[in-house]
Amino acid sequence: MSRAVVLLSGGVDSTTTLAVARRDGHELYAMTFSYGQRHAVEVEIARRIARSARVADHVVVDIDLRTFGGSALTSDIAVPKHGQSGAAIPITYVPARNTIFLSYALAWSEVLGARDIYIGVNALDYSGYPDCRPEYVEAFAAMAALATKAGVEGTPTRIRAPLIAMTKAEIIRLGASLSVDYAQTTSCYDPSPNGEPCGECDACVLRLKGFSDAGLNDPLKYVRR
Amino acid sequence: MSRAVVLLSGGVDSTTTLAVARRDGHELYAMTFSYGQRHAVEVEIARRIARSARVADHVVVDIDLRTFGGSALTSDIAVPKHGQSGAAIPITYVPARNTIFLSYALAWSEVLGARDIYIGVNALDYSGYPDCRPEYVEAFAAMAALATKAGVEGTPTRIRAPLIAMTKAEIIRLGASLSVDYAQTTSCYDPSPNGEPCGECDACVLRLKGFSDAGLNDPLKYVRR
Numbered sequence: 001m002s003r004a005v006v007l008l009s010g011g012v013d014s015t016t017t018l019a020v021a022r023r024d025g026h027e028l029y030a031m032t033f034s035y036g037q038r039h040a041v042e043v044e045i046a047r048r049i050a051r052s053a054r055v056a057d058h059v060v061v062d063i064d065l066r067t068f069g070g071s072a073l074t075s076d077i078a079v080p081k082h083g084q085s086g087a088a089i090p091i092t093y094v095p096a097r098n099t100i101f102l103s104y105a106l107a108w109s110e111v112l113g114a115r116d117i118y119i120g121v122n123a124l125d126y127s128g129y130p131d132c133r134p135e136y137v138e139a140f141a142a143m144a145a146l147a148t149k150a151g152v153e154g155t156p157t158r159i160r161a162p163l164i165a166m167t168k169a170e171i172i173r174l175g176a177s178l179s180v181d182y183a184q185t186t187s188c189y190d191p192s193p194n195g196e197p198c199g200e201c202d203a204c205v206l207r208l209k210g211f212s213d214a215g216l217n218d219p220l221k222y223v224r225r
Numbered sequence: 226m227s228r229a230v231v232l233l234s235g236g237v238d239s240t241t242t243l244a245v246a247r248r249d250g251h252e253l254y255a256m257t258f259s260y261g262q263r264h265a266v267e268v269e270i271a272r273r274i275a276r277s278a279r280v281a282d283h284v285v286v287d288i289d290l291r292t293f294g295g296s297a298l299t300s301d302i303a304v305p306k307h308g309q310s311g312a313a314i315p316i317t318y319v320p321a322r323n324t325i326f327l328s329y330a331l332a333w334s335e336v337l338g339a340r341d342i343y344i345g346v347n348a349l350d351y352s353g354y355p356d357c358r359p360e361y362v363e364a365f366a367a368m369a370a371l372a373t374k375a376g377v378e379g380t381p382t383r384i385r386a387p388l389i390a391m392t393k394a395e396i397i398r399l400g401a402s403l404s405v406d407y408a409q410t411t412s413c414y415d416p417s418p419n420g421e422p423c424g425e426c427d428a429c430v431l432r433l434k435g436f437s438d439a440g441l442n443d444p445l446k447y448v449r450r
Contacts, residue, residue, distance in 0.1 A: 063288065095331070095332040095333075095335035095336055095373065095374075096328055096329075096332035096335060096372055096373060097332075099331060099368070099369070100325070100332060103321055103324045103325040103328040104325060106320070106321040107320040107321035107322075107325060108320075110320035110321060130371060130372060130373060130377045131371075131372045133371065136368070136371040139364075139370075139372075140368050140372075142364050142367070143324070143361070143365050143367070144324070145364075146355065146360050146364045147321055147324045147355060147356045147364075148355060149320075
């Protein structure tokens, strides 16, 4: 079995991506970031999902994006509720986040001899982040091929973004077909102190609409609905 | 004055690069990584150099590449002395290191509104690391242009590698012409407990040869010469 590094946040998209990497026949190496986010509960959820999926290894990398400020997800700016922000790129955007995450995954893949990195970005239902677009993923792969020993030796790491052109409803239907247990996942940017999703932030609204469009019930219990 | 992020390790190359960024007229934002390297003394030296250069800000980012293992610079493998390793890519290679460093610099540049990132890589005198080549730097810049808000809005971050085609002697002559105080810098991969450079590792041998070729004296005191 060839090895694959899978970026795992514990949300619908990354958990579905983990199931896709398993379906593709890989031995799984999950990587989660703890980055001073409000939603630190994500990390615990990712641990549980990685255990359930019996990954070969799971690392939690502690990085501190708060050093630079600049986003509602890592600083003290209030998280906007859905529809409050009219900007093309929302303030929940974390500067260069996927670039930092993929860079760490690239380092780990080189140590492991993994040929594939899976990331659950998607360009359609997401909120306009530049680093969720297919052209970004392709440019990262082109850079990675020049950055590493594996690339120089003719076996560059592939960046797999299997959800990139899917709607949230399609992602949820795919995951359901791969027996993903969405009761384990979380999506909320602004959960209550005991971890219940708010039901009102962009991520919750997209998730709820996804389940509704897929004709499936979201198994999570929300603070207000 | 436009802002520039400068990656600063405290060695000859990055300290010369800081001086080049100042010559180019930028307000300087220095970024140093503490990454479980044996040569942690680098971080203190970088602090001193940043203070001397009166940078507008200096951040030290704590990252732990030991999570992945894979290099003599971050794990317990002995650092080879010059000439001991016949491999094309030496074991002191840290997987994806420059990619991780540039990714953090990209995040900070976006928060600062900096248009330029300076990195002191050079392809000639360096030890065959794939991420020190011009084609790598260009590919990173192409990726960065697609990764960020600034890029999407038509003002992509430039990756400046002013030393990339220079020999070590040329770098030292350039630095001397810009009044760099090389007594403040360090290069050694394997310093003594009190911080003296070993004089025998690849980095020390390249540095000493550079000063010799430049017709200048290296102001450092070595353990053995």
